[in-house]
Amino acid sequence: MLARRVHYTGQNLNGDIKMNKLFTAALASLAFVGTATADQIYIDVGADYGGNTYAQGNGNTTTGWKNSLKLVFESNSTVTDVDGDGTISAGDTIVSTGGLGFGGTIANNKVTALIDGEGLLATDPSDNGYGSISSSWVLSFRFSDLMGSFDGTDFNYTSGNIDWLLFDITNGFGTEVHLFTTSIQSHSYTTGNQVFNGEIGNFGTDTVNGVAASDIFNIAYGNSSMTFEEYATTMSQNVRFRIDQNTDQPNVVGVDAQAGEIYISGKHDGSIEFAVPEPATIAILGLGLLGFAGASRRKS
Structure with a gap:
């Protein structure tokens, strides 16, 4: 949360309060988008x-418009037994590794489906042959530094x-192409369910079939679209993401009492979706910032 310290002189307190509310509302809108509303x-x-008989996003080298990506993965975690009681208890910390991050296979750690919200009908937007390791392309992921604590x-x-x-048959499935990095900024949970929110950055520099890695993912914006990197560059902010995952009951696979560590493994399924603020939201924020600038000039 952003904090702003203001010294009030008593000359325009009501105006400052109104402007502060506008600015706060705009920031709240930006924070909300990407955590609850998908583009x-x-x-x-x-x-x-x-498989491109039906709608594509922008020609027959693209998929159709999709709402989210469905995924599965495995994880291994190291829990530091902070209080030394030999069990996982409040205050213990965790570092999780998963996806291809610990040598898992693509088959068990990948995007399993491109979800379009229309059902699974023959006329659904195209997947452009997605999902075949032997003949087309597959999306996967890795992580090695998810950190937190047990409450x-x-x-x-x-x-x-x-x-x-991304693994593409024309690049050879032994060659991975880095697309981007999702950085976690917030997290919540209910029993068996974890939700991660954050921003996208660190775009890849390779190419796939002549397309720059940073241009492979495209998001709707207003009545048009932008690549993820184009949005970051043009709007000076990042596309946001939301990962909603379900976790099977984790297995304790080992305990090292001397090191004070407990080792657990898990299997997960879930989905990832993406979002950006709509142009109107950004305009509201811009008006708020201009208002602050104008108020500041009047006071000086």
């Missing part, structure tokens, strides 16, 4: 892998980065 995306891999009920994750990867 559609399409993916451009630069090649036609078939007595579950783990609260406070930071971490997830690298998103």
